[in-house]
Amino acid sequence: MKSEAGLAVSYLRTDGIAEIYVGVPAGTVARVHLPGEAARARFVTALLKAKCESGDALELFGEPVAGLAPQARARLRRRVAALSPIVGLMTNLNVWENVSLPAAYHGTPPLDRVAGLAVELLADLGVEPRTFLARLPEELDAFERKLAAFLRLLVARPELALLDGLDEGLGRAERSRIERFETELRERLPLATLLYVDCKEED
Amino acid sequence: MVRALRRVEGGMRLSAAFATRLGALRRPPVLESFLRQVYFTGVTAATGVVLRASALGVLIIAITMDVLDADVDLAVKILLAVVFREIGPLAAATVVILRSGTAMSAEVAMMRVSGQTRALRHLGIDLYDYLVVPRVAAVMLATLVLTFYIQCLAVLGGLALSPFIIDASFTELTERLFQLFAPVDFFYSTVKALLFGFAVAVCCCYHGLNPPDLTLNAVPKVVTRAVTQSAMLVLAINAAFAYLVFGILFFGLVTAKL
Numbered sequence: 164m165k166s167e168a169g170l171a172v173s174y175l176r177t178d179g180i181a182e183i184y185v186g187v188p189a190g191t192v193a194r195v196h197l198p199g200e201a202a203r204a205r206f207v208t209a210l211l212k213a214k215c216e217s218g219d220a221l222e223l224f225g226e227p228v229a230g231l232a233p234q235a236r237a238r239l240r241r242r243v244a245a246l247s248p249i250v251g252l253m254t255n256l257n258v259w260e261n262v263s264l265p266a267a268y269h270g271t272p273p274l275d276r277v278a279g280l281a282v283e284l285l286a287d288l289g290v291e292p293r294t295f296l297a298r299l300p301e302e303l304d305a306f307e308r309k310l311a312a313f314l315r316l317l318v319a320r321p322e323l324a325l326l327d328g329l330d331e332g333l334g335r336a337e338r339s340r341i342e343r344f345e346t347e348l349r350e351r352l353p354l355a356t357l358l359y360v361d362c363k364e365e366d
Numbered sequence: 367m368v369r370a371l372r373r374v375e376g377g378m379r380l381s382a383a384f385a386t387r388l389g390a391l392r393r394p395p396v397l398e399s400f401l402r403q404v405y406f407t408g409v410t411a412a413t414g415v416v417l418r419a420s421a422l423g424v425l426i427i428a429i430t431m432d433v434l435d436a437d438v439d440l441a442v443k444i445l446l447a448v449v450f451r452e453i454g455p456l457a458a459a460t461v462v463i464l465r466s467g468t469a470m471s472a473e474v475a476m477m478r479v480s481g482q483t484r485a486l487r488h489l490g491i492d493l494y495d496y497l498v499v500p501r502v503a504a505v506m507l508a509t510l511v512l513t514f515y516i517q518c519l520a521v522l523g524g525l526a527l528s529p530f531i532i533d534a535s536f537t538e539l540t541e542r543l544f545q546l547f548a549p550v551d552f553f554y555s556t557v558k559a560l561l562f563g564f565a566v567a568v569c570c571c572y573h574g575l576n577p578p579d580l581t582l583n584a585v586p587k588v589v590t591r592a593v594t595q596s597a598m599l600v601l602a603i604n605a606a607f608a609y610l611v612f613g614i615l616f617f618g619l620v621t622a623k624l
Protein backbone atom coordinates (compact mmCIF):
# COMPACT_ATOMS: atom_id res chain seq x y z
CA MET A 164 0.00 0.00 0.00
CA LYS A 165 1.44 3.34 -1.04
CA SER A 166 1.48 6.05 1.57
CA GLU A 167 -0.82 8.90 0.57
CA ALA A 168 -0.30 12.33 2.02
CA GLY A 169 -3.23 14.05 3.75
CA LEU A 170 -5.08 10.86 4.65
CA ALA A 171 -6.23 10.35 8.24
CA VAL A 172 -6.98 6.69 7.52
CA SER A 173 -5.70 4.41 4.84
CA TYR A 174 -6.83 0.80 5.26
CA LEU A 175 -6.45 -2.09 2.88
CA ARG A 176 -7.72 -5.59 3.48
CA THR A 177 -6.91 -8.39 1.09
CA ASP A 178 -7.98 -11.81 2.30
CA GLY A 179 -8.17 -13.61 -1.05
CA ILE A 180 -11.96 -13.34 -1.31
CA ALA A 181 -12.60 -9.63 -1.39
CA GLU A 182 -10.53 -6.50 -1.28
CA ILE A 183 -11.54 -3.59 0.91
CA TYR A 184 -9.90 -0.20 0.70
CA VAL A 185 -10.77 2.75 2.90
CA GLY A 186 -9.07 6.09 2.41
CA VAL A 187 -10.28 9.05 4.44
CA PRO A 188 -8.79 12.52 3.91
CA ALA A 189 -7.94 14.35 7.13
CA GLY A 190 -10.46 16.91 8.35
CA THR A 191 -13.38 15.54 6.34
CA VAL A 192 -16.60 13.71 7.12
CA ALA A 193 -16.66 10.27 5.51
CA ARG A 194 -18.96 7.26 5.52
CA VAL A 195 -17.75 3.69 5.19
CA HIS A 196 -20.05 0.76 4.52
CA LEU A 197 -18.37 -2.55 5.24
CA PRO A 198 -19.64 -5.97 4.16
CA GLY A 199 -20.82 -7.51 7.41
CA GLU A 200 -20.33 -7.31 11.18
CA ALA A 201 -17.03 -9.18 11.20
CA ALA A 202 -15.42 -6.83 8.69
CA ARG A 203 -16.72 -3.84 10.62
CA ALA A 204 -15.43 -5.10 13.97
CA ARG A 205 -12.07 -5.89 12.39
CA PHE A 206 -11.79 -2.43 10.86
CA VAL A 207 -12.86 -0.52 13.99
CA THR A 208 -10.63 -2.64 16.24
CA ALA A 209 -7.66 -2.06 13.94
CA LEU A 210 -8.19 1.70 14.12
CA LEU A 211 -8.69 1.75 17.88
CA LYS A 212 -5.68 -0.47 18.56
CA ALA A 213 -3.55 1.17 15.84
CA LYS A 214 -2.68 -2.39 14.97
CA CYS A 215 -4.00 -4.64 12.24
CA GLU A 216 -4.30 -8.35 11.65
CA SER A 217 -2.17 -10.16 9.11
CA GLY A 218 -3.44 -9.54 5.60
CA ASP A 219 -4.45 -5.98 6.48
CA ALA A 220 -2.47 -2.80 6.02
CA LEU A 221 -3.25 0.35 7.96
CA GLU A 222 -1.86 3.85 8.04
CA LEU A 223 -3.07 6.40 10.56
CA PHE A 224 -2.31 10.06 9.87
CA GLY A 225 0.14 8.93 7.19
CA GLU A 226 2.05 6.62 9.52
CA PRO A 227 2.06 2.85 8.84
CA VAL A 228 1.10 1.01 12.05
CA ALA A 229 2.96 -2.21 11.21
CA GLY A 230 6.09 -2.61 13.28
CA LEU A 231 5.45 0.46 15.43
CA ALA A 232 7.11 0.65 18.83
CA PRO A 233 4.61 0.40 21.74
CA GLN A 234 5.06 4.06 22.71
CA ALA A 235 4.53 5.29 19.15
CA ARG A 236 1.45 3.07 18.90
CA ALA A 237 0.09 4.46 22.17
CA ARG A 238 0.61 8.01 20.87
CA LEU A 239 -1.37 7.17 17.73
CA ARG A 240 -4.14 5.54 19.76
CA ARG A 241 -4.57 8.69 21.81
CA ARG A 242 -5.49 10.55 18.60
CA VAL A 243 -8.41 8.19 17.86
CA ALA A 244 -11.69 7.81 19.76
CA ALA A 245 -14.88 5.95 18.97
CA LEU A 246 -18.55 5.87 19.71
CA SER A 247 -18.95 2.17 19.14
CA PRO A 248 -20.48 -0.94 20.69
CA ILE A 249 -16.86 -2.10 21.00
CA VAL A 250 -16.17 0.72 23.48
CA GLY A 251 -19.23 0.34 25.72
CA LEU A 252 -19.97 1.98 29.05
CA MET A 253 -18.85 0.54 32.39
CA THR A 254 -22.00 -0.88 33.96
CA ASN A 255 -20.95 -0.26 37.57
CA LEU A 256 -20.22 3.44 36.99
CA ASN A 257 -22.79 6.18 36.50
CA VAL A 258 -22.76 8.39 33.41
CA TRP A 259 -20.57 11.08 34.98
CA GLU A 260 -18.03 8.49 36.17
CA ASN A 261 -18.06 6.91 32.70
CA VAL A 262 -17.57 10.23 30.96
CA SER A 263 -14.85 11.45 33.30
CA LEU A 264 -13.04 8.11 33.78
CA PRO A 265 -10.39 8.56 31.04
CA ALA A 266 -9.77 12.18 32.06
CA ALA A 267 -9.52 11.28 35.75
CA TYR A 268 -7.18 8.37 34.99
CA HIS A 269 -4.87 10.21 32.57
CA GLY A 270 -5.06 13.50 34.49
CA THR A 271 -6.07 15.46 31.41
CA PRO A 272 -8.25 17.37 30.61
CA PRO A 273 -9.08 18.82 34.06
CA LEU A 274 -12.31 17.48 35.54
CA ASP A 275 -13.88 20.93 35.87
CA ARG A 276 -13.48 21.38 32.12
CA VAL A 277 -15.09 17.96 31.54
CA ALA A 278 -17.98 18.93 33.82
CA GLY A 279 -18.42 22.23 32.00
CA LEU A 280 -18.45 20.52 28.61
CA ALA A 281 -20.94 17.88 29.82
CA VAL A 282 -23.37 20.43 31.24
CA GLU A 283 -23.13 22.65 28.16
CA LEU A 284 -23.63 19.83 25.67
CA LEU A 285 -26.51 18.25 27.57
CA ALA A 286 -28.24 21.60 27.90
CA ASP A 287 -27.83 22.11 24.14
CA LEU A 288 -29.44 18.74 23.51
CA GLY A 289 -32.28 19.41 25.94
CA VAL A 290 -31.24 16.89 28.59
CA GLU A 291 -31.24 17.75 32.30
CA PRO A 292 -27.55 17.27 33.22
CA ARG A 293 -27.75 16.54 36.95
CA THR A 294 -30.25 13.69 36.63
CA PHE A 295 -28.69 12.28 33.48
CA LEU A 296 -25.13 12.21 34.80
CA ALA A 297 -26.19 10.45 38.01
CA ARG A 298 -27.85 7.52 36.24
CA LEU A 299 -26.35 4.08 35.66
CA PRO A 300 -26.03 2.73 32.09
CA GLU A 301 -28.74 0.11 32.77
CA GLU A 302 -31.21 2.94 33.46
CA LEU A 303 -30.57 4.55 30.06
CA ASP A 304 -32.33 3.89 26.77
CA ALA A 305 -30.43 3.32 23.50
CA PHE A 306 -30.27 7.03 22.62
CA GLU A 307 -29.11 8.04 26.10
CA ARG A 308 -26.36 5.41 26.06
CA LYS A 309 -25.13 6.80 22.74
CA LEU A 310 -25.31 10.30 24.18
CA ALA A 311 -23.14 9.27 27.15
CA ALA A 312 -20.63 7.61 24.82
CA PHE A 313 -20.66 10.69 22.58
CA LEU A 314 -19.94 12.90 25.56
CA ARG A 315 -16.99 10.68 26.47
CA LEU A 316 -15.75 10.89 22.88
CA LEU A 317 -15.94 14.69 22.90
CA VAL A 318 -13.98 14.87 26.15
CA ALA A 319 -11.17 12.89 24.50
CA ARG A 320 -10.91 15.58 21.75
CA PRO A 321 -9.75 13.06 19.11
CA GLU A 322 -8.28 13.93 15.74
CA LEU A 323 -10.16 10.97 14.29
CA ALA A 324 -13.68 10.30 15.62
CA LEU A 325 -15.26 6.97 14.68
CA LEU A 326 -19.04 6.87 14.81
CA ASP A 327 -19.72 3.17 14.53
CA GLY A 328 -23.32 2.05 13.99
CA LEU A 329 -24.51 5.41 15.28
CA ASP A 330 -28.19 5.09 14.45
CA GLU A 331 -28.56 1.37 15.11
CA GLY A 332 -31.34 0.46 17.52
CA LEU A 333 -32.91 3.92 17.39
CA GLY A 334 -36.40 5.03 16.41
CA ARG A 335 -37.14 7.73 13.83
CA ALA A 336 -37.44 10.54 16.41
CA GLU A 337 -34.18 9.54 18.08
CA ARG A 338 -32.39 9.38 14.71
CA SER A 339 -33.26 13.00 14.06
CA ARG A 340 -31.92 13.93 17.52
CA ILE A 341 -28.71 12.04 16.92
CA GLU A 342 -28.03 14.07 13.78
CA ARG A 343 -27.20 16.90 16.17
CA PHE A 344 -24.12 14.93 17.18
CA GLU A 345 -22.37 15.74 13.91
CA THR A 346 -23.14 19.45 14.24
CA GLU A 347 -21.81 19.47 17.78
CA LEU A 348 -18.68 17.58 16.73
CA ARG A 349 -17.98 19.96 13.84
CA GLU A 350 -18.48 22.97 16.11
CA ARG A 351 -16.35 21.73 18.94
CA LEU A 352 -13.68 19.86 16.95
CA PRO A 353 -13.54 21.67 13.60
CA LEU A 354 -10.25 20.06 12.51
CA ALA A 355 -11.17 16.48 13.40
CA THR A 356 -11.91 13.76 10.87
CA LEU A 357 -15.34 12.16 11.28
CA LEU A 358 -15.75 8.64 10.09
CA TYR A 359 -19.16 6.97 10.10
CA VAL A 360 -18.90 3.18 9.94
CA ASP A 361 -21.85 0.99 8.98
CA CYS A 362 -22.61 -2.42 7.57
CA LYS A 363 -23.98 -2.78 4.06
CA GLU A 364 -27.67 -3.70 4.03
CA GLU A 365 -28.15 -7.42 3.34
CA ASP A 366 -30.11 -8.12 0.12
CA MET B 367 -0.58 -30.14 34.01
CA VAL B 368 0.23 -27.49 31.39
CA ARG B 369 -2.93 -25.60 32.35
CA ALA B 370 -1.96 -25.70 36.03
CA LEU B 371 1.52 -24.39 35.24
CA ARG B 372 0.00 -21.67 33.08
CA ARG B 373 -2.23 -20.63 35.99
CA VAL B 374 0.73 -20.49 38.35
CA GLU B 375 2.64 -18.40 35.82
CA GLY B 376 -0.36 -16.12 35.31
CA GLY B 377 -0.81 -15.70 39.05
CA MET B 378 2.86 -14.86 39.49
CA ARG B 379 2.73 -12.36 36.64
CA LEU B 380 -0.31 -10.74 38.21
CA SER B 381 1.48 -10.58 41.58
CA ALA B 382 4.52 -8.98 39.96
CA ALA B 383 2.30 -6.47 38.14
CA PHE B 384 0.65 -5.57 41.44
CA ALA B 385 3.99 -5.05 43.18
CA THR B 386 5.35 -2.81 40.43
CA ARG B 387 2.19 -0.77 39.90
CA LEU B 388 1.23 0.21 43.44
CA GLY B 389 1.85 3.83 42.46
CA ALA B 390 -1.34 3.65 40.37
CA LEU B 391 -3.26 4.13 43.64
CA ARG B 392 -2.45 7.84 43.33
CA ARG B 393 -4.76 8.11 40.31
CA PRO B 394 -8.24 9.29 41.44
CA PRO B 395 -10.38 6.55 39.81
CA VAL B 396 -8.02 3.83 41.08
CA LEU B 397 -8.09 5.29 44.60
CA GLU B 398 -11.88 5.46 44.44
CA SER B 399 -12.03 1.82 43.35
CA PHE B 400 -9.68 0.94 46.25
CA LEU B 401 -11.89 2.72 48.81
CA ARG B 402 -15.02 1.12 47.38
CA GLN B 403 -13.43 -2.32 47.70
CA VAL B 404 -12.28 -1.60 51.28
CA TYR B 405 -15.85 -0.65 52.11
CA PHE B 406 -17.38 -3.78 50.58
CA THR B 407 -14.76 -6.20 51.88
CA GLY B 408 -14.00 -4.68 55.26
CA VAL B 409 -16.76 -2.44 56.51
CA THR B 410 -19.83 -4.37 55.38
CA ALA B 411 -18.30 -7.65 56.60
CA ALA B 412 -17.61 -6.22 60.06
CA THR B 413 -21.15 -6.80 61.30
CA GLY B 414 -23.07 -10.07 61.37
CA VAL B 415 -20.70 -12.42 59.58
CA VAL B 416 -17.68 -11.46 61.64
CA LEU B 417 -19.60 -11.68 64.89
CA ARG B 418 -20.53 -15.24 64.00
CA ALA B 419 -16.93 -15.98 63.06
CA SER B 420 -15.69 -14.68 66.39
CA ALA B 421 -18.26 -16.84 68.18
CA LEU B 422 -16.44 -19.78 66.60
CA GLY B 423 -13.29 -18.77 68.44
CA VAL B 424 -15.14 -18.58 71.73
CA LEU B 425 -16.64 -22.01 71.12
CA ILE B 426 -13.25 -23.57 70.39
CA ILE B 427 -11.68 -22.26 73.58
CA ALA B 428 -14.69 -23.30 75.66
CA ILE B 429 -14.65 -26.88 74.39
CA THR B 430 -10.85 -27.23 74.59
CA MET B 431 -10.71 -25.93 78.16
CA ASP B 432 -13.55 -28.16 79.23
CA VAL B 433 -12.00 -31.28 77.68
CA LEU B 434 -8.47 -30.58 78.93
CA ASP B 435 -9.63 -29.43 82.36
CA ALA B 436 -7.55 -26.28 81.83
CA ASP B 437 -6.13 -23.85 84.37
CA VAL B 438 -5.38 -20.14 83.89
CA ASP B 439 -2.07 -20.73 82.08
CA LEU B 440 -3.45 -23.25 79.65
CA ALA B 441 -6.54 -21.18 78.95
CA VAL B 442 -4.45 -18.16 78.03
CA LYS B 443 -2.02 -20.27 75.99
CA ILE B 444 -4.93 -21.70 74.01
CA LEU B 445 -6.23 -18.18 73.46
CA LEU B 446 -2.92 -17.02 72.07
CA ALA B 447 -1.80 -20.09 70.15
CA VAL B 448 -5.11 -21.21 68.70
CA VAL B 449 -7.51 -18.27 68.61
CA PHE B 450 -5.09 -15.37 68.14
CA ARG B 451 -2.60 -17.01 65.80
CA GLU B 452 -4.71 -19.49 63.85
CA ILE B 453 -8.45 -18.91 64.09
CA GLY B 454 -8.31 -15.11 63.65
CA PRO B 455 -6.53 -14.96 60.28
CA LEU B 456 -8.28 -18.10 59.00
CA ALA B 457 -11.75 -16.85 59.94
CA ALA B 458 -11.04 -13.48 58.33
CA ALA B 459 -9.78 -15.19 55.15
CA THR B 460 -12.88 -17.40 55.06
CA VAL B 461 -15.16 -14.38 55.36
CA VAL B 462 -13.22 -12.55 52.65
CA ILE B 463 -13.32 -15.52 50.26
CA LEU B 464 -17.04 -16.12 50.77
CA ARG B 465 -18.12 -12.48 50.59
CA SER B 466 -15.62 -10.64 48.42
CA GLY B 467 -13.85 -13.41 46.51
CA THR B 468 -17.09 -14.54 44.93
CA ALA B 469 -18.25 -10.98 44.17
CA MET B 470 -14.89 -9.86 42.85
CA SER B 471 -14.32 -12.81 40.53
CA ALA B 472 -17.90 -12.60 39.19
CA GLU B 473 -17.65 -8.84 38.65
CA VAL B 474 -14.33 -9.01 36.79
CA ALA B 475 -15.50 -12.01 34.75
CA MET B 476 -18.70 -10.16 33.81
CA MET B 477 -16.61 -7.17 32.70
CA ARG B 478 -14.45 -9.47 30.61
CA VAL B 479 -17.38 -11.34 29.07
CA SER B 480 -19.38 -8.18 28.29
CA GLY B 481 -16.41 -6.48 26.61
CA GLN B 482 -15.90 -3.82 29.30
CA THR B 483 -12.25 -4.76 29.77
CA ARG B 484 -11.76 -4.28 26.03
CA ALA B 485 -13.45 -0.87 26.29
CA LEU B 486 -11.07 0.07 29.13
CA ARG B 487 -8.08 -0.86 26.99
CA HIS B 488 -9.40 1.24 24.11
CA LEU B 489 -9.74 4.17 26.51
CA GLY B 490 -6.05 3.79 27.33
CA ILE B 491 -6.73 2.50 30.84
CA ASP B 492 -4.45 -0.26 32.05
CA LEU B 493 -6.42 -3.25 33.36
CA TYR B 494 -3.85 -4.00 36.06
CA ASP B 495 -3.99 -0.40 37.27
CA TYR B 496 -7.76 -0.07 37.27
CA LEU B 497 -8.97 -3.59 38.13
CA VAL B 498 -6.18 -5.49 39.87
CA VAL B 499 -4.17 -3.00 41.96
CA PRO B 500 -7.09 -1.44 43.89
CA ARG B 501 -8.74 -4.78 44.53
CA VAL B 502 -5.62 -6.57 45.74
CA ALA B 503 -4.51 -3.65 47.93
CA ALA B 504 -8.00 -3.20 49.38
CA VAL B 505 -8.52 -6.89 50.11
CA MET B 506 -5.11 -7.09 51.83
CA LEU B 507 -5.94 -4.12 54.04
CA ALA B 508 -9.48 -5.33 54.75
CA THR B 509 -8.29 -8.86 55.61
CA LEU B 510 -5.75 -7.42 58.06
CA VAL B 511 -8.33 -5.22 59.77
CA LEU B 512 -10.90 -8.03 59.87
CA THR B 513 -8.27 -10.33 61.38
CA PHE B 514 -7.59 -7.88 64.23
CA TYR B 515 -11.30 -7.38 64.70
CA ILE B 516 -12.00 -11.11 64.93
CA GLN B 517 -8.98 -11.65 67.21
CA CYS B 518 -10.15 -8.94 69.59
CA LEU B 519 -13.71 -10.26 69.71
CA ALA B 520 -12.63 -13.89 70.05
CA VAL B 521 -10.04 -13.21 72.77
CA LEU B 522 -12.40 -10.94 74.69
CA GLY B 523 -15.14 -13.54 74.33
CA GLY B 524 -12.77 -16.26 75.51
CA LEU B 525 -11.68 -14.21 78.53
CA ALA B 526 -15.27 -13.44 79.41
CA LEU B 527 -16.41 -17.04 79.04
CA SER B 528 -13.52 -18.84 80.74
CA PRO B 529 -14.44 -17.89 84.36
CA PHE B 530 -17.65 -19.90 83.91
CA ILE B 531 -15.68 -23.02 82.97
CA ILE B 532 -12.42 -22.85 84.96
CA ASP B 533 -11.57 -21.61 88.39
CA ALA B 534 -10.15 -18.19 87.46
CA SER B 535 -11.37 -14.63 87.40
CA PHE B 536 -11.50 -12.35 84.35
CA THR B 537 -8.79 -10.13 85.91
CA GLU B 538 -6.44 -13.09 86.50
CA LEU B 539 -6.85 -14.26 82.92
CA THR B 540 -6.28 -10.76 81.50
CA GLU B 541 -3.11 -10.25 83.57
CA ARG B 542 -1.75 -13.63 82.44
CA LEU B 543 -2.61 -12.79 78.83
CA PHE B 544 -0.54 -9.61 78.94
CA GLN B 545 2.35 -11.53 80.56
CA LEU B 546 2.39 -14.23 77.90
CA PHE B 547 1.62 -12.06 74.88
CA ALA B 548 4.72 -11.63 72.70
CA PRO B 549 5.17 -9.27 69.72
CA VAL B 550 5.81 -12.35 67.57
CA ASP B 551 2.11 -13.22 67.91
CA PHE B 552 1.17 -9.87 66.48
CA PHE B 553 3.68 -10.01 63.60
CA TYR B 554 2.79 -13.62 62.85
CA SER B 555 -0.89 -12.87 62.39
CA THR B 556 -0.22 -9.60 60.57
CA VAL B 557 2.00 -11.21 57.94
CA LYS B 558 -0.38 -14.12 57.60
CA ALA B 559 -3.44 -11.90 57.17
CA LEU B 560 -1.71 -9.79 54.52
CA LEU B 561 -0.60 -12.90 52.64
CA PHE B 562 -4.08 -14.42 52.84
CA GLY B 563 -5.64 -11.23 51.46
CA PHE B 564 -3.05 -11.04 48.70
CA ALA B 565 -3.52 -14.68 47.68
CA VAL B 566 -7.32 -14.46 47.65
CA ALA B 567 -7.44 -11.21 45.67
CA VAL B 568 -4.81 -12.25 43.11
CA CYS B 569 -6.50 -15.62 42.60
CA CYS B 570 -9.95 -14.04 42.13
CA CYS B 571 -8.67 -11.32 39.78
CA TYR B 572 -6.70 -13.86 37.75
CA HIS B 573 -9.70 -16.14 37.24
CA GLY B 574 -11.99 -13.16 36.56
CA LEU B 575 -9.69 -11.89 33.85
CA ASN B 576 -9.17 -15.36 32.36
CA PRO B 577 -12.59 -17.01 31.99
CA PRO B 578 -12.68 -20.36 30.14
CA ASP B 579 -14.74 -18.72 27.37
CA LEU B 580 -16.46 -15.41 26.70
CA THR B 581 -20.06 -16.46 27.38
CA LEU B 582 -22.25 -15.86 30.43
CA ASN B 583 -21.90 -19.57 31.27
CA ALA B 584 -18.26 -18.91 32.08
CA VAL B 585 -19.09 -16.66 35.06
CA PRO B 586 -20.23 -19.39 37.53
CA LYS B 587 -17.25 -21.52 36.45
CA VAL B 588 -14.93 -18.62 37.20
CA VAL B 589 -16.48 -18.10 40.65
CA THR B 590 -16.21 -21.80 41.52
CA ARG B 591 -12.56 -21.95 40.44
CA ALA B 592 -11.67 -18.71 42.19
CA VAL B 593 -13.27 -19.72 45.50
CA THR B 594 -11.89 -23.26 45.49
CA GLN B 595 -8.36 -22.21 44.61
CA SER B 596 -8.41 -19.26 47.02
CA ALA B 597 -9.37 -21.61 49.86
CA MET B 598 -6.63 -24.06 48.84
CA LEU B 599 -4.07 -21.26 48.68
CA VAL B 600 -5.04 -19.97 52.12
CA LEU B 601 -4.74 -23.46 53.60
CA ALA B 602 -1.37 -23.98 51.89
CA ILE B 603 -0.03 -20.68 53.21
CA ASN B 604 -1.32 -21.51 56.68
CA ALA B 605 0.36 -24.92 56.59
CA ALA B 606 3.62 -23.41 55.32
CA PHE B 607 3.56 -20.81 58.10
CA ALA B 608 2.82 -23.37 60.79
CA TYR B 609 5.67 -25.57 59.53
CA LEU B 610 8.07 -22.65 59.29
CA VAL B 611 7.28 -21.11 62.67
CA PHE B 612 6.92 -24.28 64.67
CA GLY B 613 9.95 -25.74 62.86
CA ILE B 614 12.07 -22.79 63.90
CA LEU B 615 10.72 -23.07 67.42
CA PHE B 616 11.52 -26.77 67.39
CA PHE B 617 15.12 -26.15 66.36
CA GLY B 618 15.46 -23.49 69.05
CA LEU B 619 16.21 -20.51 66.83
CA VAL B 620 13.51 -18.54 68.63
CA THR B 621 12.85 -18.86 72.33
CA ALA B 622 9.21 -19.71 72.75
CA LYS B 623 7.48 -18.30 75.76
CA LEU B 624 4.42 -20.48 75.40
